[in-house]
Amino acid sequence: MNGSERRLGKEGLQVFPVGLGCMGMSDFYGLRDDLESERTLRLALDLGVTLLDTADSYASGANEEFVGRCIRGRRDDVVVATKFGHIRDANGVYRGLSGHPDYVREACHASLKRLGVDAIDLYFQHRVDPQVPIEETVGALARLVEEGKVRFIGLSEAGAQTIRRAHAVHPLAAVQSEYSLWSREVELEVLPTCRELGIGLVAYSPLGRGFLTGSLKSAEALPPDDYRRNTPRFQGENLARNVALVDEAEEIARGKGCTPAQLALAWVLSRGPDVVPIPGTKRERYLRENLAALELTLTAQDVAALDDAFPLGAAAGERYNEWGMDLLDDQ
Secondary structure, three states, X not given: OOOOOEEEOXXXXXXXOOOEEOHHHOOOOOOOOHHHHHHHHHHHHHOOOOEEEOOOOHHHHHHHHHHHHHHOOOHHHOEEEEXXXXXXXXXXXXXEEOOOHHHHHHHHHHHHHHHOOOOEEEEEEOOOOOOOOHHHXXXXXXXXXXXXXXXXXXXXXXXXXXXXXXXXXXXXXXXXXXXXXXXXXXHOOHHXXXXXXXXXXXXXXXXXXXXXXXXXXXXXXXXXXXXXXXXXXXXXXXXXXXXXXHHHHHHHHHHHOOOHHHHHHHXXXXXXXXXXXXXXXXXXXXXXXXXXXXXXXXXXXXXXXXXXXXXXXXXXXXXXXXXXXXXXXXX
């Protein structure tokens, strides 16, 4: 397997080219199966994956606890990335957003305990708090780095100007943003800004929340409690238009002798050595399928065909519902 590491930022953080998004193992995507998820996570480590992505809001902390259990005894094999900012109570009810320095410290200590680690390798602000200057939030993160509780810091779904302001306070190792064939908005300002400043990009939902795998042709294919049922791209006419997009990807994949998921991941990987996708899965077979994308080489013709099929703005519908879109930083 092609396992040459990719660098995130200029401060020395290096990771396997494909990470593992752990959110769906505990939250949002239907019923949990901790045994299968644990097998999948441990297999990922056995196959060389180093970057594991979680957050304190995923299942109200339970996902961090789960990841912590799985990495026990293998700490040296893992780059643990987690996030703070979204506040959910024990029942999963959303209580708001916070980037206040005191809260940053409190959240960090709680995550360290749940994960069972002495330091968080990569600590992201989950969403930018518009009520708190980014300089104050990043200042608190910088102090945590000085104290050895955090190794590297980043922002999630931050705009270009916010990234610049944050980076001026303390170097960012990475910005985490949605990036895939059907979500290419980061190419306008965020990715160029990151490259100018030497910041890596961690691409979440590189398979379009599973849509680009070709397995979701109708909303009925989703579990009843799956949050995707309430997102615009999985509803009504938007869904039908997006299925037609995936049909084109499937045709290209057939020509390459690969799956649509592998094609979509190979495209993200081709964007540059500073881009690290973190597809999420709780099943071993999908993990193996995803990692096989590292062996897939896209020609210039392949990339051109995908660019024609998936230009910026091709997907029908917003990435999130209105509430979720309001939480995205556009500065």
